[in-house]
Amino acid sequence: MKKLNKRLLRMIKSSKGQFISVVVIIMVALSIFISFSTTAVNMRNAIDYYYEETKLSHIHVQLMRIPQGALRQVESIEGVTDVQGRVSFDVPLKTDDEEEKVRIRIISLPEGGGKVNRLYSPQTIDEITQGNAILIKQFAEARNIMPGDIIEPYINGREHSLKVIGVASSSEFVYLMENEQTMMPAPEKFGVVYVTEEFAQSTYGYKGSYNEILIRVKDESMIDDVADELDKRLDKYGVKRIIKREDQLSPKILSQELMGLDMMAAAIPVLFLIVAGIIISIVLSRMVSNDRMAIGVLKALGYSNREVLLHYLKYALSIGVTGSLMGIVIGLLLAGVLSEIYAMFFEIPLLKVDIHYVYIIYSLFLTSLFCIASGLMGARHVLGITPAESMRPEPPKSGKHIFIEKIGFFWRRLSFSWKMVIRNILRSKRRFIFLVMGLAMAFAINTVPVYMWDSATGMFYIQFGQFQKMDYIIGLAKPMNEDVIYDMKGLLKGGKLEPRIEYPFEISNGWRKLNASIIGIPRDTKFYEFRNEHDKEVTLPEKGIFITEYMAKALNIKKGDRVKVKNFIPGKDDMYFEVREIIKQYLGANAYMDIDYMRETLTEKNMINGLSVASKEDLKTKLEDARNISSVSSIDDMTKTFEEYIDVMLLSINIMMLFGGVLGFALIYNSTIISIAERRMELAALRVMGFDKKEIFWMLAKENSVITVIAIFLGIPVGIGMIQGMADTFNTELYSLPMIITPKTFLIAGLSTLLFAAIAQLAALKKIHNINFIDALKSRIS
Amino acid sequence: MEKTPQIKVENLSKFYQMGEVQVKALDDVSFEIYEGEFVVILGPSGSGKSTLLNIMGGMDLPTSGRVIIADEEITKYNDTKLTAYRRDKVGFVFQFYNLMANLTARENVELAAEICKDTMDIDEVLEEVGLSERKDHFPSQLSGGEQQRVAIARAVAKNPLLILCDEPTGALDFTTGILILALLRKINKKMNKTVVVITHNMAVGGMGDRIIKMRSGKITEIKENPDPIPPERIEW
Structure with missing residues (x-):
């Protein structure tokens, strides 16, 4: 060598x-x-x-009802290669545990598995026949259901029994979630069951027709054109949503x-x-x-x-x-x-x-x-x-006066050891700058997980403590007269009820558009508390619409602008609405209107399709078998799911803090070792003069703390920048992280940075003990 | 037959600008050295002898004048050529030995030898300086005299044209200093290497074949000494 x-x-x-x-x-x-x-x-x-x-x-189309024969109109659109109709609906599943609420989506599968959204299974599964079903793998595994088992869903109020003949995966449900409001997959609570077309159509009352169409096109660049054409041709079948793959x-x-x-x-x-x-x-x-x-x-x-x-x-x-x-x-x-x-x-x-x-x-x-x-x-x-x-x-390094000395009243008040500390820090300006930069970065990295924690928990508690205050949201199976409220009131022992309408619409401004639900609620709602961008409380106006910050950004809209709402309901025209406020909503992105105004302009008079309820009763059990109710979502359940998710989050936050800490440690450790090596002779001289090891240690510790504290202050804007970047990246239709930055964020991050700096300083302690002052003073060998 | 000089120093000057004063470290110095000579340059500190040695060793450039070594004018060299000159033609011995602390004695010698083309056998050289037994020790485990022997071995192993020594005994006690000087003389005689020693120690002058005395950047005397004293008899 x-x-x-x-x-x-x-x-x-x-x-x-x-x-x-x-x-x-x-x-x-x-x-x-x-x-x-x-x-x-x-x-x-x-x-x-x-x-x-x-x-x-x-493209995935959801509509009210389309006769089987009408699919030909879709097939003839240029660029379309495959078209498949199906019936899909969500129902409760009977379980051994009365308390447990499990919902399944029943989806019809054509004979031979169809041409679109085929199931994937490593084993061959027999053809489904009447009374048989294939289960989605995540659900089957989570609930430990085997082929040969019987499952019993309630469909339209009646109990049916289906024999499971196989388990398969679907590319449509790689991430198995019931809907946009669910935050995390809960495969033991929600599953997908594939049945024959005949079974689905006859039990759900869709003989000879479908409520969903799956479409494949020749070339992905044609998706937009085909979607526009579908919109025109299918209008009369009550299109609810036309979902392109990227939006599924x-x-x-x-x-x-x-x-x-x-x-x-x-x-x-x-x-x-x-x-x-x-x-x-x-x-x-x-x-x-x-x-x-x-x-x-x-x-x-x-x-x-x-x-x-x-x-x-x-x-x-x-x-x-x-x-x-x-x-x-x-x-x-x-x-x-x-x-x-x-x-x-x-x-x-x-x-x-x-x-x-x-x-x-x-x-x-x-x-x-x-x-x-x-x-x-x-x-x-x-x-x-x-x-x-x-x-x-x-x-010898040229000793110089430093600028701080010019601030006379400050300099004079410093003790001798502090003067020495400050001079030493500024001895090598370039290194000082590098060190501060590095530590500022380590600190900034630490602010991100603290912020993530605050904003994720904040997002949740703002959403469900401040923004929405109901206990349940009940979805009706079909639009009904609002008199249903009185029936419901009779069912409940006390509690409060409010009518609601929720429909998906395409909302657009020029060429920018997005699909979102508009929710109609009473103007004097007790269940919603809207806050505008300036965090000021606002109430729904008689006319006009509220949209969320995310939507305003996506559509490039300011308060006072008008948006176009495209109506999928047959016989209803597209409308323009003035945006009266841009509101904060961190989970989901919706628009809000006064319920009466919404019914006047977009839907039907006196009709509602949901209820918001405040009640301490267990409505999930109570309403499980009720006809006409398609869903009962409990805020309490959501909180529980969220709290489980918090544990996972806590782990990743700790890992990130550790990362920032490792950086801080390495910076302080190295700079301390270097400054000891560099000043061996000086430190030895101090030792000869009678300083003990502890005093030398504290002198170095003071230098490091001053540098770290400066870095923390300079790191605050860097941290805010990183947090902003993080918030922007995670700003989506499903959720947006609120900018919750408080002094606490920086305090926690700062303490963690100081802690790692202190550990590094202790690790360097050994080197101070190793200084042999006699050798150090006479040595000239490098 | 007239001998041709191996080293020719002609009108060499080196000035430093120190603030407003010009310091003349070397002021119009000229002399010649012949192959195989043992030359002692004598002078008090500040006389310019180290500057002279640095220029002869290709470590520094003069303000004016020339140094010609084996018919090559090294003062015209650029940085690359100077590096090559130091690599192949000169060996240095410093007052403070300047060994690499984290290499053993033998490795320190190899460090110098492995970048030269025509080197001497390292074990032979170590034998010659009397360090065969200690060659695997690190500098911190060697005495000053031993360290200086490693430094000499390092200079010799390159098989250079000349060996330049800057106060080689300056950091050593009398007895060890004499041993080092004797070693240098032995190498000079046995291997026929030109050796230039600079020192402020007048007593060392007596062992040189040629003595150059300097003061304030000028040569005050060049003396040929046909009858040098063996180093063992020097005393100070």
């Missing part, structure tokens, strides 16, 4: 604490990069293949999840590499000035600038390569774990953990580049060292 390389290895060995701390940062960065990108790409490949294998529909619930959540993965795979590693780069450049620049004489000797021996520089760059590079290799191995292992976690929420039968070498090469390249660049930044002073000069002892 070349002797310089041998020297390099011994350099690494003698600075192993520093070396390892940076290696760990790079390792974390790369394991995140590799595992996230590998998982994202594997999921994407598996999903694309799965969608094509099972012929997932490009499961594909949409999946693609959002993948986007989130992509973002994390890019952002976190880059942040980490920047901090690693900062440390490498500080460490190397210190190493070079420490080795000044050795560098001079090497040059005197005939080593060229390039060779000496390369020697130091190799130090940076070996950090990079060691960290990368470990990160890659861990990343590949983690990719397996991550895929398994995703498999818990997403049913992707063809998901494989493939290794994508391009990411490995990419990450090696990226890390090497970072390390070489920061190495060059730190070691470039090698070039300036001339052999002749380096032989002479280094002149």
Whole structure:
């Protein structure tokens, strides 16, 4: 081995604490990069293949009723390749436990499985016949239902029994959720059951007709045109919604999840590499000035600038390569774990953990580049060292007055030890700036999980404590006269009731449009509390509409603008409404109108399709068998689901805090070790003068605390920026994170940063004990 | 037969600008050195002898004048050529040894040798300086004299044209200093290497074949010494 390389290895060995701390940062960065990108790409490949294998529909139409024969009108639209009608409806399922509420969606399947949205099953399943059913896999597994078991749904008030003949997956329900309002899949509470067309049509009262159409087109670019054409042709069948694939619930959540993965795979590693780069450049620049004489000797021996520089760059590079290799191995292992976690929420039968070498090469390249660049930044002073000069002892660093001293009244009040602390901090301005930058970043990373926690819990409690105050929302199976309220009142022992109408519409402004429900409620509602952008409470106007912030952004609308509401109800015209307020709603995105005004303009007089209820009774059980009621959602149940989800969230928040902490630790640890090494003689002199180890420790601790506190203050805007970016990324139709940033956010993040800084300082304590002051004073060997 | 000089220093000057004063570290210095000579440059501190050695060693450039070594004008060299010159033609011995702390004695010698084309056998060289037994020790485990022997071995192993020594005994006690000087003389005789030693120690002058005395950047005397004293008899 070349002797310089041998020297390099011994350099690494003698600075192993520093070396390892940076290696760990790079390792974390790369394991995140590799595992996230590998998982994202594997999921994407598996999903694309799965969608094509099972012929997932490009357009999904929900309508009131369409006769089987009328599907020909759809087939004749240019670009349409396959059309399939089906009947789909949600019903309760009988369970052994009276308390437990389970709902299933019954979906008809044509003979032979059809041409669109085919089921996927590794085993061949017999043809479904009358009285048989196929169960969706997530539900069957969660409830432990086997082929041969009997399930008993209530359909239109009557109990039916179906024999399960097989279990299959569907690309339509990769993420199995009942509707947009459900936050998390609960496969033991909601499932999908496939039955014959005949069974579905006859039990649900749809003989010879369908309420859903699945359409596949020749080329995905035609989806928009076909959807527009469908809108025209199907108007008379009472189109409720025309949902393009990108807007379908499961594909949409999946693609959002993948986007989130992509973002994390890019952002976190880059942040980490920047901090690693900062440390490498500080460490190397210190190493070079420490080795000044050795560098001079090497040059005197005939080593060229390039060779000496390369020697130091190799130090940076070996950090990079060691960290990368470990990160890659861990990343590949983690990719397996991550895929398994995703498999818990997403049913992707063809998901494989493939290794994508391009990411490995990419990450090696990226890390090497970072390390070489920061190495060059730190070691470039090698070039300036001339052999002749380096032989002479280094002149003492020029002591200078610092600007703070000009603030006389402040400076005079400082004790001597504080003056020393401040002078020391500002001794190397460049290092001070780097260190503060790095720590500010570590702090900012810590603010994000604190914010996430506040805003996710805030989002939930604002939604259900402040914005919506009912206990139940009841959905009626079909629109009914509002007199139904009196019937319901009779059923309930006390409690409050309010009528509601909720229908999906297409809301547009010019070419911008989105599908959303408009909810009609009484103007003097006791169950909703609207707040506008300025957090001021507002009430529904007699005329006009309220829309949410998300919608306003998506449609590019300001208060006072008009939106067009396209009416899917047969015989009703499209209408324009003035936006009277832009309101806050964090879960879901809806528009709100006065119920009377809505019925006048968009729906039918006196008719409602839902009720909001405040009641302490268990309405789920009570109304389970009631005719005409299609759904009972309980806010309490949602809270419970959410609270389960909080545990998962807490774990990922702790992991993120740990990440920020690792960065802070590495920065403080390295800078402390360096400042001890650099000031060995000074510290030794202090020891000779009678300072004890503790006093020296506190002096260094004071320096670190001052730097950390400055970094925390400067990190506040960085943290706000990161939080803003996070909120923007997660702002979707399903939910938007409220900007809940309080001093507490920064306090918690700041305490955590200080804690890790303190741990790092303690870790460096050993080096203070190792200063042998007699040696330090006489030594001149580098 | 007239001998041709191996080293020719012609009208060499080096000025430093220190604030408003110009310091003349070297002021129009000229002399010649012949192959295989043992030359002692004598002078008090600040006389310019280190500057002279640095320029001869290709570590520094003069303000004016030339240094010609083996018919090559090194003062015309650019940085790359100077590096190559240091690599192949000169060996240095410093007052404070300047060994790499994290390499063993043998590795320190190899460090210098492995970048040269035509080197000497490292074990032989270590044998020659009397360090065969201690070659796997790190500098911190060696005495000052031993460290200086490693430094000499490091200079010799390159098989250079000349060996430049800057106060090689300056950090050593008398007895060890004498041993080091004897070692340098032995290498000079046995291997026929030109050795240039700079020192402020007048007593060392007596062992040189040629003595160059300096003061305030100028040469005050060049003396040929046909009858040098063996180092063992020097006293100070």
